[in-house]
Amino acid sequence: MDLDQQIQALIEKAPRDGSTPQILQAIAPALVLLAQQLQHLEYSILQAVDQSWAIVVLSNLKEPGREKKVIYAWTSLKDASQAAAAGGDRLRPVLLPVTHILFQMIALEGLDSIVFFESPGNQEVGTEIPREQVQNLISVYLQQYRSAPPPDIA
Numbered sequence: 001m002d003l004d005q006q007i008q009a010l011i012e013k014a015p016r017d018g019s020t021p022q023i024l025q026a027i028a029p030a031l032v033l034l035a036q037q038l039q040h041l042e043y044s045i046l047q048a049v050d051q052s053w054a055i056v057v058l059s060n061l062k063e064p065g066r067e068k069k070v071i072y073a074w075t076s077l078k079d080a081s082q083a084a085a086a087g088g089d090r091l092r093p094v095l096l097p098v099t100h101i102l103f104q105m106i107a108l109e110g111l112d113s114i115v116f117f118e119s120p121g122n123q124e125v126g127t128e129i130p131r132e133q134v135q136n137l138i139s140v141y142l143q144q145y146r147s148a149p150p151p152d153i154a
Contacts, residue, residue, distance in 0.1 A: 001041065003032050006097040024103075026145035030137040031099045038127060039118045043073035043101060044080035044093040053104070054091055055111060068112045070128075073101055076120035105134050 001009065007028045014020040035041075046054035053071055060066040074080040080093035098116075105114055108131075115126040 001097055003035055003041070003099060006035075006041070006099040007031065009097070010100060010103060023142070023145065027138045027141045030134075030141045031102050033137065034102050034129060034134060035098045037129070038098055038116050040075045040098065040116075042095050042097055043075055043116060044077050044095050045071055045073050045101060046080065046084050046087065046091045047094045048090055053108065054087065055108075069110055070112060071105075071108075071114045072123075072126075073114055073116045074120075074123075075116075075118055079117065079120060079123065102129070102134060105129075105131055106138060 007024075010031075011021050011024045011028075014024050048054060055069050055071055058068045058070060060068070072083065074083070074093075077093055077095065084091040084093050101114065105111060111131050113128050113130040115128050117123050117126045119125070
């Protein structure tokens, strides 16, 4: 599924509440811009039995008490499966479109970033997308959406 198809799938799955599909359409360019910073169209994340995403808490060795909450996303199902095995029976890898992962990021309270591992077998280097970057970019498109004149239906 290419990025446009991913966005269309998000819009089609959105609740028909009178605004969510239009808001998704408005923020779609932000999701695409972010996804274009990454190398793959799909990534595997770890999901718990209750379907929540596995969040890893990282501690800063130089600043004790300072933590960062991240989600890891792997391009390789093998890498994700190995990470899931380390978590026991309660985690399983789930393959998701990149735009869906980025969109979910804004809904996950307390999350600081997602680290995308671009190279199979290499978990030393990843591309970090901070939640703040996602929120800031989306807010730019939401402001444009909200300030646009209403459609002329007459």
